[in-house]
Amino acid sequence: MNHEHDLRKTLITRRTELEERVRRIDTQLNHREEPPAADFAEQASEQENLEVLRALESEGRSELALVEAALARLDAGEHGRCQHCGGEIAPARLSALPWTDSCIACAR
Numbered sequence: 001m002n003h004e005h006d007l008r009k010t011l012i013t014r015r016t017e018l019e020e021r022v023r024r025i026d027t028q029l030n031h032r033e034e035p036p037a038a039d040f041a042e043q044a045s046e047q048e049n050l051e052v053l054r055a056l057e058s059e060g061r062s063e064l065a066l067v068e069a070a071l072a073r074l075d076a077g078e079h080g081r082c083q084h085c086g087g088e089i090a091p092a093r094l095s096a097l098p099w100t101d102s103c104i105a106c107a108r
């Protein structure tokens with residue numbers, strides 16, 4: 001089906017983007033070259049940056065998990081079915097959020 005093909009392409013593109021983002025953040029988190037800042041204010045702001053990076057990383061990872069799950073559902077022929085009530089997810093919602101696993105009623 002053409003629609004499923006497009007959907008798969010969208011999901012795979014998104015997965016690649018997310019994998020790259022998470023990898024970039026990992027690199028920033030794990031291979032920081034600058035020595036620790038000397039003064040307290042700088043240390044504090046470095047700490048904040050790290051927290052922002054960690055938050056972005058975990059956000060990226062959870063979105064990645066959603067995208068992977070959507071691809072698995074697509075393979076199983078279950079994509080577009082709400083995982084909570086078993087109802088059909090509206091096509092407009094799916095094209096806006098291809099990785100969603102719930103219909104609009106269950107998402108609320």
Ligand SMILES: [Zn+2]
Nearest residue numbers: 082085103106
């Ligand atoms: Zn539902």
